[in-house]
Amino acid sequence: MNSQDFQLFGDIVRTRSGLVLTEEKIYLLESRLIPLARRRGLDSLEALAAEVRRTKDERLLMEITEAMTTNETFFFRDTRPFDTFRDVVLPQLLKARAAKKSLRIWTAACSTGQEPYSLAMLLKEEAAKMAGWRVEILATDLSNEVLEKAKAGLYSQFEVQRGLPIQLLMKHFQQVGEMWQIDSSIRAMVKFQPRNLLEDFSSIGQFDVVFCRNVLIYFDQATKSQVLNRVYDILAVDGALFLGGAETVLGICDRFKPVEGQRGVYTSAESGLLAAAG
Amino acid sequence: MPSCLIVDDSKVVRMVARRILEDLSFGILEAEDGKSALSSCQEKMPDVILLDWNMPVMNGIDFLRTLRGSKEGEQPIVIFCTTENDMAHIREAISAGANEYIMKPFDRAIIEAKFSQVGVL
Ligand SMILES: C[S@@+](CC[C@H](N)C(=O)[O-])C[C@H]1O[C@@H](n2cnc3c(N)ncnc32)[C@H](O)[C@@H]1O
Numbered sequence: 001m002n003s004q005d006f007q008l009f010g011d012i013v014r015t016r017s018g019l020v021l022t023e024e025k026i027y028l029l030e031s032r033l034i035p036l037a038r039r040r041g042l043d044s045l046e047a048l049a050a051e052v053r054r055t056k057d058e059r060l061l062m063e064i065t066e067a068m069t070t071n072e073t074f075f076f077r078d079t080r081p082f083d084t085f086r087d088v089v090l091p092q093l094l095k096a097r098a099a100k101k102s103l104r105i106w107t108a109a110c111s112t113g114q115e116p117y118s119l120a121m122l123l124k125e126e127a128a129k130m131a132g133w134r135v136e137i138l139a140t141d142l143s144n145e146v147l148e149k150a151k152a153g154l155y156s157q158f159e160v161q162r163g164l165p166i167q168l169l170m171k172h173f174q175q176v177g178e179m180w181q182i183d184s185s186i187r188a189m190v191k192f193q194p195r196n197l198l199e200d201f202s203s204i205g206q207f208d209v210v211f212c213r214n215v216l217i218y219f220d221q222a223t224k225s226q227v228l229n230r231v232y233d234i235l236a237v238d239g240a241l242f243l244g245g246a247e248t249v250l251g252i253c254d255r256f257k258p259v260e261g262q263r264g265v266y267t268s269a270e271s272g273l274l275a276a277a278g
Numbered sequence: 279m280p281s282c283l284i285v286d287d288s289k290v291v292r293m294v295a296r297r298i299l300e301d302l303s304f305g306i307l308e309a310e311d312g313k314s315a316l317s318s319c320q321e322k323m324p325d326v327i328l329l330d331w332n333m334p335v336m337n338g339i340d341f342l343r344t345l346r347g348s349k350e351g352e353q354p355i356v357i358f359c360t361t362e363n364d365m366a367h368i369r370e371a372i373s374a375g376a377n378e379y380i381m382k383p384f385d386r387a388i389i390e391a392k393f394s395q396v397g398v399l
Binding site for chain 2: 074079157158161162163165166167169170174175
């Protein structure tokens, strides 16, 4: 691929998703965009680049962007954050919100839905403590394709075997041919919506918990910082932010501070969740 | 080093599982049916058992029931690993005392995920 074409694709993807493509990722561009080009009857990336320059068709540009993002995810990814959510964050929020009896959770790059559904299953297990509560799980992603899959809640045998304990498979899934579908009662707990983290999201209201995991790693420093600052603005002052294992706020957004002893969990530097609870 | 007994009548499956589990630092024992698995357990109870369902002589579910009824047979973590990949079989295995269930074909990622789920990794 010549460097003009590489730059063209790199710019499309960066401006639309925040994903920064470095030169050593050329092979990824090739392996992911050649099938896309073929589907449009184009036989090479040069032809695809020409098509982009000629049509400037936003749908095509979004398709290119979605093809370049990584959607890998699994149920209860890394385990620990979900334990922390259940054992540390949730009990404190149940206390703090006892009068209002309402809880809002946002998973900000939910991919094919395993993350919000893990939270939904977990909350269902805790239902006894939450009678009369209104719990909202909003799950968003840039890519419409992953959201469609997430809404259907249909997973392959491989997908249900990564991270999902067998007891939860037995409890919350039905076998549909070769696939496994999560029950409608769990699906009904999650609201899926397309949303780009690069765009203003102040209209979604305030949240008590934000999972923004394994998406910031793809962004450059400035973008990370912008997104984290905007997440801060919609997070309750005693709320909690969960990042992925390779992500941090340190040196990027000092309005957050790490929750001591809980890796990957952050709270407001002003009045933290744990500080507030004593 | 924790020990894992691999019970499967297929030599190939045993070999693939052995490679993965040795990489994960398990000491490996093998048995080709439920009966020889029982003798292996009588000699020394392993920490984990990776268990096929359909085998000649004694199948996996009969082995598991006998094991769970025997002295110290409550101890090992038992993970089924079988092509019986429907809900009815899963329920039967869990109620017979299995701790986890892997549906074949498996790969390294699944073995790692399931082993860490039951707390042996
Ligand atoms: C690797 S997945 C992470 C999924 C899940 N949060 C997890 O930790 O397993 C990253 C997801 O981020 C989405 N994504 C990438 N850039 C985005 C953006 N600018 N706005 C919203 N979602 C984005 C991708 O579509 C992809 O589904």
